[in-house]
Amino acid sequence: xxxxxxKGTRDFYPPDMARRNWLIDGWKRxxxxxxxxxxxxxxxxxxxxxxxxxxDEIVEQLFSLRDRGGRDLAIRxxxxxxxxxxxxxxxxxxxxPIKWFSVPRLCRAERPQKGRLREFFQWxxxxxxxxxxxxxxxxxxxxxxxxxxxxxxxxxxVLKISSRKMLASLLPAIGIAERELGPLYALLDKRxxxxxxxxxxxxxxxxxxxxxRKKILELMAVESIEQISDCLNLSDTAKESVDELRRLFELxxxxxVGDYCLFDINIVRGLAYYTGIVYEIYDRKGExxxxxxxxxxxxxxxxFGGPDIPATGFGIGDSVLxxxxxxxxxxxxxxxxxxxDFFVAYTDKEFLQKAIEITAKLRRAGSAANFSxxxxxxxxxxxxxxxxxxxxxxxxxxxxxNSELVVKDMATGKQQLIKLDELFAKxxxxxx
Amino acid sequence: xxxxxxKGTRDFYPPDMARRNWLIDGWKRxxxxxxxxxxxxxxxxxxxxxxxxxxDEIVEQLFSLRDRGGRDLAIRxxxxxxxxxxxxxxxxxxxxPIKWFSVPRLCRAERPQKGRLREFFQWxxxxxxxxxxxxxxxxxxxxxxxxxxxxxxxxxxVLKISSRKMLASLLPAIGIAERELGPLYALLDKRxxxxxxxxxxxxxxxxxxxxxRKKILELMAVESIEQISDCLNLSDTAKESVDELRRLFELxxxxxVGDYCLFDINIVRGLAYYTGIVYEIYDRKGExxxxxxxxxxxxxxxxFGGPDIPATGFGIGDSVLxxxxxxxxxxxxxxxxxxxDFFVAYTDKEFLQKAIEITAKLRRAGSAANFSxxxxxxxxxxxxxxxxxxxxxxxxxxxxxNSELVVKDMATGKQQLIKLDELFAKxxxxxx
Numbered sequence: 001x002x003x004x005x006x007k008g009t010r011d012f013y014p015p016d017m018a019r020r021n022w023l024i025d026g027w028k029r030x031x032x033x034x035x036x037x038x039x040x041x042x043x044x045x046x047x048x049x050x051x052x053x054x055x056d057e058i059v060e061q062l063f064s065l066r067d068r069g070g071r072d073l074a075i076r077x078x079x080x081x082x083x084x085x086x087x088x089x090x091x092x093x094x095x096x097p098i099k100w101f102s103v104p105r106l107c108r109a110e111r112p113q114k115g116r117l118r119e120f121f122q123w124x125x126x127x128x129x130x131x132x133x134x135x136x137x138x139x140x141x142x143x144x145x146x147x148x149x150x151x152x153x154x155x156x157x158v159l160k161i162s163s164r165k166m167l168a169s170l171l172p173a174i175g176i177a178e179r180e181l182g183p184l185y186a187l188l189d190k191r192x193x194x195x196x197x198x199x200x201x202x203x204x205x206x207x208x209x210x211x212x213r214k215k216i217l218e219l220m221a222v223e224s225i226e227q228i229s230d231c232l233n234l235s236d237t238a239k240e241s242v243d244e245l246r247r248l249f250e251l252x253x254x255x256x257v258g259d260y261c262l263f264d265i266n267i268v269r270g271l272a273y274y275t276g277i278v279y280e281i282y283d284r285k286g287e288x289x290x291x292x293x294x295x296x297x298x299x300x301x302x303x304f305g306g307p308d309i310p311a312t313g314f315g316i317g318d319s320v321l322x323x324x325x326x327x328x329x330x331x332x333x334x335x336x337x338x339x340x341d342f343f344v345a346y347t348d349k350e351f352l353q354k355a356i357e358i359t360a361k362l363r364r365a366g367s368a369a370n371f372s373x374x375x376x377x378x379x380x381x382x383x384x385x386x387x388x389x390x391x392x393x394x395x396x397x398x399x400x401x402n403s404e405l406v407v408k409d410m411a412t413g414k415q416q417l418i419k420l421d422e423l424f425a426k427x428x429x430x431x432x
Numbered sequence: 433x434x435x436x437x438x439k440g441t442r443d444f445y446p447p448d449m450a451r452r453n454w455l456i457d458g459w460k461r462x463x464x465x466x467x468x469x470x471x472x473x474x475x476x477x478x479x480x481x482x483x484x485x486x487x488d489e490i491v492e493q494l495f496s497l498r499d500r501g502g503r504d505l506a507i508r509x510x511x512x513x514x515x516x517x518x519x520x521x522x523x524x525x526x527x528x529p530i531k532w533f534s535v536p537r538l539c540r541a542e543r544p545q546k547g548r549l550r551e552f553f554q555w556x557x558x559x560x561x562x563x564x565x566x567x568x569x570x571x572x573x574x575x576x577x578x579x580x581x582x583x584x585x586x587x588x589x590v591l592k593i594s595s596r597k598m599l600a601s602l603l604p605a606i607g608i609a610e611r612e613l614g615p616l617y618a619l620l621d622k623r624x625x626x627x628x629x630x631x632x633x634x635x636x637x638x639x640x641x642x643x644x645r646k647k648i649l650e651l652m653a654v655e656s657i658e659q660i661s662d663c664l665n666l667s668d669t670a671k672e673s674v675d676e677l678r679r680l681f682e683l684x685x686x687x688x689v690g691d692y693c694l695f696d697i698n699i700v701r702g703l704a705y706y707t708g709i710v711y712e713i714y715d716r717k718g719e720x721x722x723x724x725x726x727x728x729x730x731x732x733x734x735x736f737g738g739p740d741i742p743a744t745g746f747g748i749g750d751s752v753l754x755x756x757x758x759x760x761x762x763x764x765x766x767x768x769x770x771x772x773d774f775f776v777a778y779t780d781k782e783f784l785q786k787a788i789e790i791t792a793k794l795r796r797a798g799s800a801a802n803f804s805x806x807x808x809x810x811x812x813x814x815x816x817x818x819x820x821x822x823x824x825x826x827x828x829x830x831x832x833x834n835s836e837l838v839v840k841d842m843a844t845g846k847q848q849l850i851k852l853d854e855l856f857a858k859x860x861x862x863x864x
Contacts, residue, residue: 002737003481003517006505009474011518014532017470033800035772038449042441042551043475043507043537044495049435063476065497065507067541073438075475075497075507085435086443097805100446105475105537109499119474130805134788145795254785255792305434340467353686356566360687363577368465373529373562 008110008118020121022335023318024103027123030146031101034138036125039100041082047072049081052303061108075107078315079124080273080297081304087128088306096129115289115320123292126313128301133244136277136296136312137251143281143292143314144257151330157291160264161248161279164295166228166241167268168275173235174215180206182272188220189270222265225249241276248277273297277312283324291324292316341367343385343410347397349375354396358405358420365427386410394423440542440550452553454767455750456535459555462578463533466570468557471532473514479504481513484735493540507539510747511556512705512729513736519560520738528561547721547752555724558745560733565676568709568728568744569683575713575724575746576689583762589723592696593680593711596727598660598673599700600707605667606647612638614704620652621702654697657681673708680709705729709744715756723756724748773799775817775842779829781807786828790837790852797859818842826855 005011012020028038047064063075076082079102087098102124112118125142127135140159147157164185171181183206191199200213207213222228229242245263252258269278276296283291294314301309325331342362346355355371362369370388372381378395385393395406399417407423408415418426437443444452460470479496495507508514511534519530534556544550557574559567572591579589596617603613615638623631632645639645654660661674677695684690701710708728715723726746733741757763774794778787787803794801802820804813810827817825827838831849839855840847850858 002520003478003484005474005517006476006478006499006503009476011474011514011521012472013518013522014469014471017472020472021470030795032770033772033795033798035800035802037446037770038453039446040444040449040452042437042443043539044438044441044551046435046438052435063497063499063505065495067438067495071438073495082443085437086445088434089443090445107475119476132805134805137788141792141795145792148796251788254789256789256796257792338464338469340465356569356683357686357688360573360577360689363462363465363573364580364688366465368467370467373564373566 006118008112010117010119018335018338019322019331020318022331023322024121024123026146026150027101027103027316030142030149031123031125034099034125034142034145036099036101036142038102039083039086040102040104041076041079041086043105044073044075045082045085047074049085050074050077052081061110063107063109076104077106077108079104079106079122080126080300080313080315083124083126083128083313084301084304084306084311087309088301088304091301091306091309097135098126098128100128101125115323117319121318123316123318124313125294126311128311129309130312131298131310133248133277134251135310137248137255139294139313140248140252140261140279141255141257143294143316144260146316147260147281147291148257150325150334152324152328154259155284156328157260157281157324158284159261159279159281160267161245161261161277162263162265162267163241163245163276164269164274164278165276166238166245167265169235169238169241170219170228171216173233173238174219175209175212176207176216184216185268185272185274186270188266188268191220191266220266225263244277267293269293269295273300273303275299279314281316288324289320291320337389339368339389339391340370341390342369342392342394343381343388343390344369344371344394344396345378345381345385346371346375347378347395351396351400354400358394358396358423361424362427365424367427382408438550440544442549442551450767450770451754451763452750454763455754456553456555458578458582459533459535459748462574462581463555463557466531466557466574466577468531468533468574470534471515471518472534472536473508473511473518475537476505476507477514477517479506481517482506482509484513493542495539495541508536509538509540511536511538511554512558512732512745512747515556515558515560515745516733516736516738516743519741520733520736523733523738523741529567530558530560532560533557547755549751553750555748555750556745557726558743560743561741562744563730563742565680565709566683567742569680569687571726571745572680572684572693572711573687573689575726575748576692578748579692579713579723580689582757582766584756584760586691587716588760589692589713589756590716591693591711591713592699593677593693593709594695594697594699595673595677595708596701596706596710597708598670598677599697601667601670601673602651602660603648605665605670606651607641607644608639608648616648617700617704617706618702620698620700623652623698652698657695676709699725701725701727705732705735707731711746713748720756721752723752769821771800771821771823772802773822774801774824774826775813775820775822776801776803776826776828777810777813777817778803778807779810779827783828783832786832790826790828793856794859797856799859814840 061077065073106122107119125139187202225245252261267278267280274295275298278295280293281291292315296312298310344355344359359369359371390410393408403420404417406415407418493509497505538554539551557571619634635645657677684693699710699712706727707730710727712725713723724747728744730742776787776791791801791803822842825840835852836849838847839850
């Protein structure tokens with residue numbers, strides 16, 4: 001009986017796994033050097049946890065399940081609700097600021113498309129407990145530190161920034177009611193992904209007044225922070241949000257990543273829970289989906305039954321990122337090569353047992369070592385050693401009558417005789 | 433609204449995550465040095481994949497779900513079916529022997545108990561394409577290489593070995609029909625976990641003939657391979673299985689791990705798919721559940737629609753292993769400490785921006801660096817640096833008028849003045 005993999009999931013054969021490990025190890029390394037600590041939660045949570053405040057878009061995309069006790073559960077489509085739950089649970093003992101990262105496996109029950117799978121990995125970086133825009137800057141820097149590290153330049157990618165706080169004060173000023181904001185954000189977020197007339201139709205459904213619609217479109221056509229700050233009659237909140245945006249760009253310049261960053265009022269983010277700075281990362285050509293995005297979500301922990309604590313962070317998925325790195329020729333060449341330290345070969349079947357013994361001893365001493373199962377002739381074993389990129393080949397042959405082995409350097413081709421005991425004495429001293 | 437985690441799952445706060453990473457990184461490192469390549473599959477598969485040949489025990493413990501297309505899926509409770517599926521898919525292009533490992537996240541919908549959770553990680557190591565018992569020996573060695581590496585000695589743990597092939601020829605010889613073998617294996621596997629009279633009652637239900645039951649119990653009381661080989665009338669298959677066991681123990685001696693290994697006819701394994709050597713690893717005191725187990729499963733790939741290819745491998749979960757390591761005092765002391773290379777402190781708020789700039793530059797140069805968000809006084813920042821185990825502290829103070837910084841070695845307490853440019857020039861040369 002032959003059963004395929006489920007559509008939209010991936011099998012990670014060793015070469016695919018090497019790519020995935022390289023991506024995720026990079027995320028981890030950059031997170032750590034930016035002072036973030038790693039956490040993770042369970043792969044499934046109570047279904048209602050994802051219904052609290054993630055907006056309808058995500059709840060529609062859940063893989064839900066039921067346990068034997070009849071409890072409704074769901075595979076996590078994002079890790080932020082888990083983060084909120086975990087932080088709330090230990091809020092009194094965790095030193096602040098809480099700087100955490102995670103590389104969770106996530107699942108969404110959506111139709112698979114290019115760069116959008118039903119199972120993926122996402123790098124999440126968050127700072128909790130800091131309302132200063134410096135925390136937004138530090139998380140953004142962390143994302144760009146990684147993207148720069150893997151070779152993406154400012155002419156490859158752009159991080160587009162706006163502010164929900166700004167929209168939340170400017171949209172009411174043109175007559176949009178508070179309760180209309182959520183659905184409007186979701187719609188504005190879709191704007192670049194749907195045809196213009198479809199968008200206008202949907203906008204008309206949400207905002208009946210033509211004059212208001214015109215003003216919304218005018219607002220979304222603003223091209224710089226100055227255009228906003230030049231406006232008369234800005235509310236205090238609007239002014240504050242403009243100041244925050246200015247300070248953010250200044251900090252990103254100080255951090256040396258300003259070239260990657262651009263103000264773009266059309267960045268809104270679909271999820272309901274953002275409250276301040278929001279951003280998304282795109283390829284400059286604009287051919288792919290967003291590489292990642294994030295922003296400030298100051299109310300989320302409270303909505304999850306915790307205290308009133310500010311928070312900001314981002315997520316970057318592995319799918320679009322890998323497509324872009326592949327397109328730019330940055331992926332394959334950066335993958336680390338597997339290089340066993342030793343390949344233990346033997347000239348005759350009678351030495352197989354000795355080869356097994358030496359291989360086991362090398363491994364126990366911490367070296368990567370292989371040997372051939374089949375008593376093939378020596379030149380075939382050497383070919384095998386070479387195919388595996390082994391650094392050295394140990395050859396057990398006639399010299400073994402004197403407890404001697406041939407050690408061949410696979411790079412230079414040089415061979416030398418060495419006593420069995422010396423080999424391990426040397427290994428031990430190298431480890432010391 | 434406060435929502436708890438689902439029972440039987442774990443939250444990995446940074447200290448828990450550090451433990452999990454240490455365990456899993458160790459599994460990976462030892463697998464690689466033993467010549468295995470990493471793979472992984474999706475977190476869910478078609479439900480029917482787990483129904484093929486895993487025995488009823490596992491199918492009862494599935495978390496099943498349904499996608500929008502009405503397809504029945506399940507979160508993987510083990511990765512072996514996925515391995516069989518993946519290998520079958522590329523069987524013609526994969527060079528053999530296929531030596532693969534994986535560290536999958538798995539879920540079982542069972543009642544949580546000590547060392548048995550509903551979500552866990554499992555180290556899986558398999559060799560496909562080799563029928564020689566040498567492959568069984570190499571996988572067993574890999575498991576013991578790791579367990580020895582983390583400090584477990586032969587008086588801490590024992591690897592108990594038997595053979596399904598042997599039972600499959602000895603049990604029919606005392607009158608057990610072929611179709612009765614599967615359920616009998618499952619029952620024998622439970623023997624050590626249930627009270628003696630409950631076991632005998634269940635055995636009587638399966639085997640009506642009292643004489644046969646007596647013979648089964650006599651067989652399961654055998655204490656050495658010799659007791660079997662001394663029997664008259666052994667079938668050829670039985671003799672073969674005894675020879676295999678003997679050769680396996682010889683190879684494990686050659687590999688230097690014989691002290692960990694013991695013949696134990698009571699090791700049967702619950703799953704239906706084993707065909708040859710089977711083994712389980714226990715703490716010597718026998719206080720905990722099995723740390724792991726495995727064996728040969730030569731028919732599985734065929735059952736999954738592939739060719740007739742032999743295979744052998746094991747799984748070791750993280751839960752019982754962590755409990756044992758903790759009990760032996762081996763866990764905490766081996767965890768790597770987080771040690772940022774630099775902590776950037778400043779004597780006055782006016783230098784905060786400079787601290788941000790230098791921290792960002794250090795990180796981009798590949799160093800782990802932190803700074804304080806709050807303009808606390810210097811001694812508090814130094815305390816923070818020390819609490820974080822920072823190796824060096826960079827202090828931005830009055831000397832900065834001359835573009836000079838104080839660099840304090842946190843271990844020795846020594847301070848030196850250094851020009852800003854020199855700091856980064858030095859870093860670059862160290863990286864070269």
